[in-house]
Amino acid sequence: MGRPPCCDEDGLKKGPWMPEEDQKLIAYISSHGGHGSWRTLPKLAGLNRCGKSCRLRWTNYLRPDIKRGEFSEDEERKIINLHSILGNKWSRIATKLPGRTDNEIKNYWNTHLKKKLLRMGIDPTTHKPRTDLNHLMNLSQLLGAANSGNLMIPNWGSHALISNLQADHASHLANIQLLQNLLQIINTKPILNMDNTDHLFGSRNLNPFEGLLNGTSSLYMNKEPFLTGQEYMIDPELLKNPKAPNNCQGISNSWEGAPDGFVPEILGIKNSSFSSTLNENQTENQNLLPALLSESPGTYPVNQMEISKTTDPNQSSIESASSSTIFEAWDKLMDDETSETYWKDILELTFSST
DNA sequence: AAGATAATCAACCGCATCGAC
């Protein structure tokens, strides 16, 4: 069986559209009050194109209600938020952004937003903090550089005080993210239970993750500590999507107040997703790490190579390498006297309600 | 200035879905 492609006919033009072709298409559709059958339209409109090509040209470029130009910050937030719920359902996302086409949104996602999220340490596929080795290595380096005062940040101002503050801020962000990544890995590694984390912290009482692991941490029990009133009203229909991740929380909310859009809720601090997943979705989360590490080819070259070897007996060493890197960084952090108070504050906040 | 490389985005391709028969 099999149906021949619609564009098999010989002599049909392909490639970029000429202004005259655009005019013919616009003239036909406007004079007929609509496109009618795309299959027959080219012939009737005097176009040497296949119907599919005409439809694409119309829906992606010639439609009068198409909004052109830069995406606004509001649109960016909407796209990221919707993508966290719907995934690559570009046409559904497009229905929530008047004037934008699915193709335009898809292109914008692939060329801008994906990179932006990666830079922020967020996996654009899962919308969770990245746990890949490369990223954690970068974080460790960033931490080291920031803590030793060697952080080189071009164009961040020449004034020494400003530079110091910025380096301090970068260090702060990296610390928070490192903590988040640690939690993520603990969350996704059932093998690392309370018993075998004792050796890392000396005793259970010192284990900073206890509250998190038993779901009582105030850090993640806070319901909506960072809401800014800019949340998107998610269409209830969207939430009915059976394919939507059940613990998706949406990046959403605010990008203000932090450089490059950094916000705490993006790191999962916003709500109880961690505590709830730890308790209720443990089984599911046992499979989370591979999902978190999966990414489009080329994004994380090292990990992709490693992850592709799913049957590789060394697979566990990949995870442990990643984990040990983080724990080394954690040890370093905890050893650092200058950051002791800082971490004490965070941990006190974490356990204040336990 | 010229070539190399990266980024962007319009357009294509093939599969999925839906409705008519």
Add this chain to the structure above:
DNA sequence: CGTCGATGCGGTTGATTATCT
């Protein structure tokens, strides 16, 4: 219920433009 044609959708390609060396 199965088949077929039309349309929609999402991944990918490749031409063009911008930036770097």
